[in-house]
Amino acid sequence: MGIDTERDIEANLQIGPTDAGMVRLFIEAGTTEIPMDFEPDEAREIAEEILAAAKAAESVGRKKKR
Template sequence: MGINNEREIEANLQIGPTNTGMVRLFIEAEGGIEIPMDFDPEEAEEIAEEIRAAAQGARAMSKKKR
């Protein structure tokens, strides 16, 4: 399995603060699978930066294909 392998699995992603001061990514997938992932605010900001960098990389790749 890798990041470039496509899957036919539907999932929902929720992101928000918890009542304990953490940031939770909550993934709910087919078959009743629930994955809560808690991060402290600093870790969440690092993840947000990684997502922004990945989005920028994806844009650059899609421009090359045109």
């Protein structure tokens, strides 16, 4: 299975700062909870990757609509 494989799983994503100065991504799916802590610089890099992926997804969506 890859990133393009669709799955029928619901998940909740929460993002926020921790009291230790980290950025936490907290993923909850059913009974599974995954807390992921990142240094602020790492979180910025992740944000840039998300924005780049969103831009790429938009261009794919435009190509399909033509």
